[in-house]
């Protein structure tokens with residue numbers, strides 16, 4: 001049986017991943033900043049697992065680094081050996097909003113990069129100490145190339161993607177499988193109200209792609225898969241083109 005820790009399962013892609021794992025009989029431990037939302041999510045997952053599943057939870061706020069160690073300890077106490085720690089929690093704001101609000105910019109850069117990496121460093125130590133496991137973290141296609149609509153959010157995810165690649169290079173042969181998930185545009189609460197680009201996806205398909213990538217011990221997965229080819233082209237466009245276009 002799989003034993004999985006999820007940070008960010010109360011909404012969006014994390015919620016869907018948790019539902020799918022619950023449906024296949026995994027034992028789950030949920031981390032999040034609202035005990036009320038965690039309790040509701042745990043009830044949802046238990047129902048999907050057929051009622052008698054164990055779903056533990058503990059407080060963990062990405063903006064409160066003091067909460068990281070106790071949360072991971074609670075997860076280990078609850079599950080014993082952990083197969084995977086999955087981080088979907090993150091912040092998004094439009095480029096326009098961020099440019100107009102320096103405090104929000106600092107908060108987003110801190111949460112998406114510095115604090116997520118700080119959490120992952122503790123998750124990495126835990127997994128290596130127990131002999132290995134998977135660390136699966138949601139970055140974004142926005143981190144693959146500097147682009148006008150996501151200058152700041154993209155920079156936070158570029159840093160996160162680089163960190164995850166380094167972890168994969170350094171620790172894979174010690175049993176730590178690092179999976180960097182790069183979603184394209186996915187319909188969740190995070191993207192409500194934004195203009196949909198072509199190839200927008202849904203959390204169900206993304207979660208299935210991520211589960212497959214974990215099974216195959218991949219280092220990177222684009223989801224939906226079409227974004228792999230979209231970004232393949234965008235990464236190769238010359239700068240003079242990127243300055244002219246709006247994406």
Ligand SMILES: NC(=O)c1ccc[n+]([C@@H]2O[C@H](COP(=O)([O-])OP(=O)(O)OC[C@H]3O[C@@H](n4cnc5c(N)ncnc54)[C@H](OP(=O)(O)O)[C@@H]3O)[C@@H](O)[C@H]2O)c1
Nearest residue numbers: 008010011012013061062089090138140183185186188190
């Ligand atoms: N949706 C997209 O198109 C898209 C595209 C590329 C990358 N991504 C990335 O994919 C990940 C998941 O996105 P999503 O669309 O599923 O997001 P979402 O629906 O907004 O869900 C975000 C989750 O993160 C949690 N969270 C936020 N701040 C937190 C904090 N300080 N401490 C603990 N938990 C916190 C939320 O918990 P609460 O219930 O407490 O709010 C929620 O469970 C994010 O990292 C996002 O940047 C998304």
